[in-house]
Amino acid sequence: MEPISHNVFNFSAGPAGLPRAVLQKAQAELLDWNDLGTSVMEISHRSKPFIKVADEAEQDLRDLLNIPSNYKVLFCQGGARAQFSAVPLNLLGTKTKATYIDAGYWAESAIEEAEKYCTPVVHKAKIDVDGKVAVQPASEWVIDADSAYVHFCPNETIDGIEINELPQTDLPIVADMSSTILSRQIDVSKYGVIYAGAQKNIGPAGICIAIVRDDLLDLASDVLPTFLNYKVLAEKDSMYNTPPTFAWYLSGLVFKWLKEQGGVAAIEKINRDKAAILYNYIDASDFYHNNIHMNNRSLMNVPFQLSKPELDAKFLELADERGLRALKGHRAVGGMRASVYNAMPVEGVQALVDFMKEFETQYA
């Protein structure tokens, strides 16, 4: 069968598409990496060639995000859900409370897990503005002063909500950036901990990045499993446990690819262009709708609904035939969702809009 790869655009919310050039390089050297005659996944994580991979990946990420030297960069296992436990178990210290800003599904999942270890003080920030879903301004978020930290999720992948402000507090700010990391510029120095599952903007599923300010490394609970302990991971260069070496290597290739694109500032511009193409078309159409207030629309995950939900299946079928993959919305909200992470080129978004126009013309 003829390969159709070059015509395919993958809108999966995660595990998501990776840059084609990265996969091509991985494919070329899958059986003979670095002239060793073996795959990179077949060598010891403690061997010199792999340590070079690991160190370069960390340095490239530091360069991309301009991470200050008083932050540790950890390559963890278990994904963001593991961090839902790891954050309270690493950061509570002698405190018993933490503030959680709630604007959607993933913030709520973090809260549910935190309840095992502390009393989460929850501030519900999702509101209705002119019939649209929005998030309160950060100035209105109520933060409990006795909290060990303030947790929020700047991008709610399922709802398509993005928060462009930080909690206004001197407490450590903890952010689940699984869907936004590397998609736009951030000031790492304003955070206590940033964590992100890789499978959206970094690499394959099975690795998770944690960026931890070094004054927060001495607060771990006695019941924290050691492989989730930030201090141990920092001291052992994320090799306390055998790390997921192939996922680490692929993440490193993605970081190098992103540098070649011009870094985070350059990709942010492209991401804003991509989002504008899609949102502008949806807003101009009477057939497609997005119910998120424009202040809080996600650059990465664009949910939209058809005016005739009975056409959802037809839309997905025809889109798939066109090579426009994985557009079905999350079961919690229905409709469609286009995830347009860094690896999605502008051409993919344009192809989607072209298809949406045709579909609207034929079926509206």
Next chain:
Amino acid sequence: MEPISHNVFNFSAGPAGLPRAVLQKAQAELLDWNDLGTSVMEISHRSKPFIKVADEAEQDLRDLLNIPSNYKVLFCQGGARAQFSAVPLNLLGTKTKATYIDAGYWAESAIEEAEKYCTPVVHKAKIDVDGKVAVQPASEWVIDADSAYVHFCPNETIDGIEINELPQTDLPIVADMSSTILSRQIDVSKYGVIYAGAQKNIGPAGICIAIVRDDLLDLASDVLPTFLNYKVLAEKDSMYNTPPTFAWYLSGLVFKWLKEQGGVAAIEKINRDKAAILYNYIDASDFYHNNIHMNNRSLMNVPFQLSKPELDAKFLELADERGLRALKGHRAVGGMRASVYNAMPVEGVQALVDFMKEFETQYA
């Protein structure tokens, strides 16, 4: 540069070599899997094509190990070290003690982690027999009757020790089989929990198998991070958290490859042949030594020492030139170590022995 892959034999203890045919298939379909036009690592774990991968991997493992229907097969993250925490947190229930049989480094690492959650009752089973390292017969192991379970590690990768008996007890037996799973036949019904990091006999680093008897699913501690909870993983088909999909897919390919080799009985025969070639040569030589009693020699990890340790570096250098990779022993014991997991063909072991002979002739 000319590819040298076909001349290379990789004796890495883990991450270890994978079957060449598996890597070739993964390479061929890395950019266009299942005619989807995307990589298998770029699709949702909840998509039908991936669920088929996941289900087939589980069924193939069930077939290979003849796993009874009252056992759950879980694909976990975090490696065996995560299980060092997960085991006590999942199994203690209201009990406060667990018996640990100690015959080496990995058993001791499990004990150290268990001390966070219970009082491990440790039975030291490593003994000296005729100047060789051996393990007491299981009939002499002291098992505390109030234990929630009895933990042992049937293969100590670093020391090169294998235990061919089971604890004699009605308590649930928990085994860290990271280095032996699928290398020889076992009777799963005799165990409560079997766990194994993938990076030796299953797949790439970053995934860990747990096989759990279903009467042990209701004992979880309140402080167990949910992503390590056996019951939740069982109920969610190991997809509570986004699983490491590419590692799962590769593990499934390894299971299919092993079935093609004739299954575990057939590979056990090959493994015994491989081990015999190596140990017989070492025993016949005055230049190479293995200090493990023959009752407890590992089929998978063969450490050996040179009579002249000052030649270690030369040995490693010349072996590497010959394409015999990763023979350096663990820093805890020094010398050499040949790990000869399922993916190592007999030819690789023969090539190693041929080289050892030549080296002995030239330098002894």
